[in-house]
Amino acid sequence: MSVLASLAGSGAGIIVIAVAILVDRHYRNLPGVVHSWIERAMIVLMYAGGSAVAVTDAGQWVRDAAVWATGLFGGVGSGLAHIALVISALFMVVALVVALIWAPTSVTAVTAALMPLILSLIASGFLHSFYVVTSAPAQALASSLASWIGG
Numbered sequence: 001m002s003v004l005a006s007l008a009g010s011g012a013g014i015i016v017i018a019v020a021i022l023v024d025r026h027y028r029n030l031p032g033v034v035h036s037w038i039e040r041a042m043i044v045l046m047y048a049g050g051s052a053v054a055v056t057d058a059g060q061w062v063r064d065a066a067v068w069a070t071g072l073f074g075g076v077g078s079g080l081a082h083i084a085l086v087i088s089a090l091f092m093v094v095a096l097v098v099a100l101i102w103a104p105t106s107v108t109a110v111t112a113a114l115m116p117l118i119l120s121l122i123a124s125g126f127l128h129s130f131y132v133v134t135s136a137p138a139q140a141l142a143s144s145l146a147s148w149i150g151g
Contacts, residue, residue: 008145010059013052013138017113020045024106039104043096046113052140063120075116076121089118089127 119131
């Protein structure tokens with residue numbers, strides 16, 4: 001993927017996240033019955049935007065920086081750190097699903113924006129498969145932008 005196409009994909013993800021943040025600032029002016037549905041939409045938008053950023057070069061740079069920083073202390077793939085990452089990510093995914101179904105909040109939406117980057121650190125297993133399946137639309141968007149731009 002070319003740099004221009006990668007920036008366009010990251011920009012699309014950042015724009016989606018920005019739209020969700022704007023909605024978060026103003027949805028309280030609407031009637032109370034729609035608040036939970038708007039919060040659910042914000043969770044989905046933030047996860048989609050985070051996925052679009054995670055699959056592009058900007059997300060890979062953040063991932064590489066996190067891997068480098070944890071490498072100073074033994075790395076993400078080493079025993080206890082890997083276990084802590086997997087357990088933390090599992091609880092975060094469960095919390096996001098529970099919030100999406102039963103108790104949506106705007107705070108959970110911010111967690112949803114960071115979740116794809118956290119899941120990208122896990123190399124295998126159920127959580128990696130979950131990341132691959134849920135980030136597939138963002139990957140398709142990034143690929144179509146790359147081919148459209150000519151990258």
